[in-house]
Amino acid sequence: MITGISFSLSGIIPNFHGLQTVYIINKFYYCLTNLPLLNDNIVTMIKLLTVSACIALFSLSVASAQCFVGLSTGISKDISDNVNQTFYHVPVMVQWKPTRKRWNVFFLEADYDIPISGNSDSKAYTLNPSLPQSITVTEKVRPYIFSLFAGATFHFVISKERNNFIYVNALLGICNQTFIVKYAGYDKNNYEVLNPDANYDNTSIVGAIEFGYKFHNNLMAMLHIQTGMSASEGNYPLSYRFVAPMQLTLGYNFYYNKPNNTRRYQ
Amino acid sequence: MRKPLYILAISVIILMTGCIKKRPRNFFPDQNDPNLSRLTDYGYNIATNYINTLPYINPYINNSIGNAVPTVEKIFTTSTFDTLSISWPILIDTTAVYSQYTKIAILLPISKSFSGNDFLALSGQRFTSNTCTLQLTQNTSFDVDTLLSGTANIYFIKTGLTSPTSSLPENLMFAGLFNGAIGDSITVTKGRFDFSIPVTSINF
Numbered sequence: 001m002i003t004g005i006s007f008s009l010s011g012i013i014p015n016f017h018g019l020q021t022v023y024i025i026n027k028f029y030y031c032l033t034n035l036p037l038l039n040d041n042i043v044t045m046i047k048l049l050t051v052s053a054c055i056a057l058f059s060l061s062v063a064s065a066q067c068f069v070g071l072s073t074g075i076s077k078d079i080s081d082n083v084n085q086t087f088y089h090v091p092v093m094v095q096w097k098p099t100r101k102r103w104n105v106f107f108l109e110a111d112y113d114i115p116i117s118g119n120s121d122s123k124a125y126t127l128n129p130s131l132p133q134s135i136t137v138t139e140k141v142r143p144y145i146f147s148l149f150a151g152a153t154f155h156f157v158i159s160k161e162r163n164n165f166i167y168v169n170a171l172l173g174i175c176n177q178t179f180i181v182k183y184a185g186y187d188k189n190n191y192e193v194l195n196p197d198a199n200y201d202n203t204s205i206v207g208a209i210e211f212g213y214k215f216h217n218n219l220m221a222m223l224h225i226q227t228g229m230s231a232s233e234g235n236y237p238l239s240y241r242f243v244a245p246m247q248l249t250l251g252y253n254f255y256y257n258k259p260n261n262t263r264r265y266q
Numbered sequence: 267m268r269k270p271l272y273i274l275a276i277s278v279i280i281l282m283t284g285c286i287k288k289r290p291r292n293f294f295p296d297q298n299d300p301n302l303s304r305l306t307d308y309g310y311n312i313a314t315n316y317i318n319t320l321p322y323i324n325p326y327i328n329n330s331i332g333n334a335v336p337t338v339e340k341i342f343t344t345s346t347f348d349t350l351s352i353s354w355p356i357l358i359d360t361t362a363v364y365s366q367y368t369k370i371a372i373l374l375p376i377s378k379s380f381s382g383n384d385f386l387a388l389s390g391q392r393f394t395s396n397t398c399t400l401q402l403t404q405n406t407s408f409d410v411d412t413l414l415s416g417t418a419n420i421y422f423i424k425t426g427l428t429s430p431t432s433s434l435p436e437n438l439m440f441a442g443l444f445n446g447a448i449g450d451s452i453t454v455t456k457g458r459f460d461f462s463i464p465v466t467s468i469n470f
Contacts, residue, residue: 125305127419127443129394188298192305192443192458194423198297236294237308 045207045227049172070095072222072251076113080228080244084120085141087240089113091247093224097153100257105152109171111224113145113245120239122183124191131190139197140182143243147226149173149208163217169210175229176203177242197238204231204242218253289332293323299456301359307424307441309462311335313354315444316455317367317402322356335463338438340380340470347375350385353401354459368411369403370454372418372444381470385438389425400446400454416448428462437462 071094078087092114097107118141125134151171158164178201183193206229212222228244292310296302301321302314311333314323324334336354343349353371358364374393376384400418403411423442430436444457 125421125423125443127392127421127445129392129419133390133392133421192456194441195306195308196296196304198294198304235290 045205045230048209048225048227049170049207066097066255067100067257068095068097068253068255070220070251070253072220072249074247074249076245076247078243079225079246080241082241082243084239085118087115087141087143087243088117089115089143089145089243089245089247091224091245091249093222093247093249093251095253105154107151107153107169109147109149109151109169109173111145111147111149111247113143113243113247115142115144118142118240122193122196122239124183124186124193126187126190126192128190131187135186135191137183137186137191137193139193139239140184141197141240142180142182143240144178144180145175145243145245147173147175147206147208151208151210162215164213164215167210167212167214169208169212171208171210173206173208174203175206175226176201177229179238179240195237195239197240198236200234200238202229202231202233202242204229214253218255220251220253222249222251223247224249288329291326292333302456303458303460305423305441305443305458306460307439308460309428309437309439309441310460311462313356313457313459313461315356315370315457316453318451318453320358320363322365322367322370323359324354325357325359335467336459336461338385338463338468340376340468341373346378348378348380350374350376350380354461366404367402368405369401371401371403372420372446373399373401374420382438382465382468385440385468385470386425386427388422388440390422392419392421394419395446398446400448402448402452402454414448414452416446416452418444418446418454420444427465435464435466438465438468 073090073092076089076091090113092112093109095107095109099106120139120141122137122139123134124137126132149171150173151169153167153169155165155167158166179199181197181199183196206227208224208226210222210224212220214220224245224247226245229242231242233241292303292312294304294306296304302316303312303323312324313336314321316322326332327334334355336352338350338352341349341351351371351373353369356365356367356370375397395417398418398420400416402414404414406412421443422440425438425440428437428439439462441460442458444454444459446454
């Protein structure tokens with residue numbers, strides 16, 4: 001897959017000639033993913049980071065030659081293997097590229113995901129003979145996700161005249177996920193929920209990759225795919241797992257410190 | 267010359283001690299009921315309840331045994347029914363409060379032909395105080411135990427068997443709720459149990 005991506009990118013980027021390095025990265029990738037004791041999240045993270053590294057090394061184009069602060073929002077869906085709940089979020093994303101040097105591709109990003117769904121059913125039981133012996137209780141799980149990334153951005157010009165370009169961002173950062181669990185609408189004095197979930201909070205390193213399109217000078221549309229967390233989910237079996245958000249966002253870039261007589265993609 | 271050898275031997279012993287797997291306490295606090303464990307059916311061998319608002323729990327024996335397991339036995343009688351007894355030791359899990367009660371038992375009348383399959387068939391069944399008996403062993407003074415009797419409710423939410431593994435025999439799992447009272451002065455409330463015991467330890 002990585003070789004394929006690199007080959008396809010070689011058609012786009014004129015100065016691409018990294019076939020040997022692709023081979024080395026492929027070897028590195030297979031060695032890492034075949035290591036014992038790696039869980040699925042770490043393997044997914046390695047895959048994403050490897051793809052990102054390939055893109056970074058071999059499809060290097062140019063970064064934006066301006067400083068900017070980007071604000072975006074949209075919708076996010078959990079793509080981890082959560083079975084009982086499907087988590088949707090409203091992401092709020094801030095990107096900041098502090099330097100205007102053309103070959104400096106690094107930027108910072110902060111994401112906060114506000115949960116909007118995540119309901120499932122649980123069973124509750126009672127000893128009281130005058131009440132039904134079991135009822136179904138709605139369980140609300142709300143994961144609040146905060147991530148801080150440092151990333152590299154690479155731009156491919158689509159239209160110089162209209163100043164449109166696509167870009168790929170490769171990010172590495174830390175993510176905190178706080179799960180708030182509530183069981184609503186049942187008689188807590190008489191009923192006991194079986195195997196109840198509990199609040200949980202943990203922080204871990206995550207990786208992400210973003211594909212974006214900048215158009216109409218300052219607008220952008222972006223797909224952000226993030227790995228799950230490699231942190232422990234504790235000794236108690238919870239019905240939910242860490243969220244791996246896939247975000248589709250629309251946003252606006254505020255450019256500042258503009259160089260004279262240069263286009264933004266240069 | 268021997269001193270380094272002693273140090274080496276002690277280090278190896280300490281390292282090997284660290285390799286012994288410690289059995290977990292499996293106490294996961296219930297957010298609604300302070301100092302009680304959650305109602306689970308994972309075979310955690312944990313049981314908690316309040317006796318007159320004080321939280322009681324089955325004790326943790328040691329690293330190799332883990333939590334105290336219950337005794338499940340069929341008591342043969344001369345009457346029409348035999349008795350199924352499920353009992354386990356209890357204590358208050360802090361030294362700050364004296365544990366007045368040391369053992370709890372719930373007794374159910376069962377048929378003379380009651381078998382292991384009948385026990386598995388208890389899953390989902392609720393027994394009321396009309397048929398169940400609660401027994402508490404009270405430690406009244408040094409080395410003197412008094413057996414107190416009252417009524418109980420018990421609900422077997424789930425019973426089942428776990429498949430044997432190379433290191434563990436087939437286990438009987440049962441989880442549920444219980445409560446009871448002895449007269450007007452002793453009330454047992456919010457009881458929940460989650461046990462897993464070897465099938466070889468039962469006598470039916």
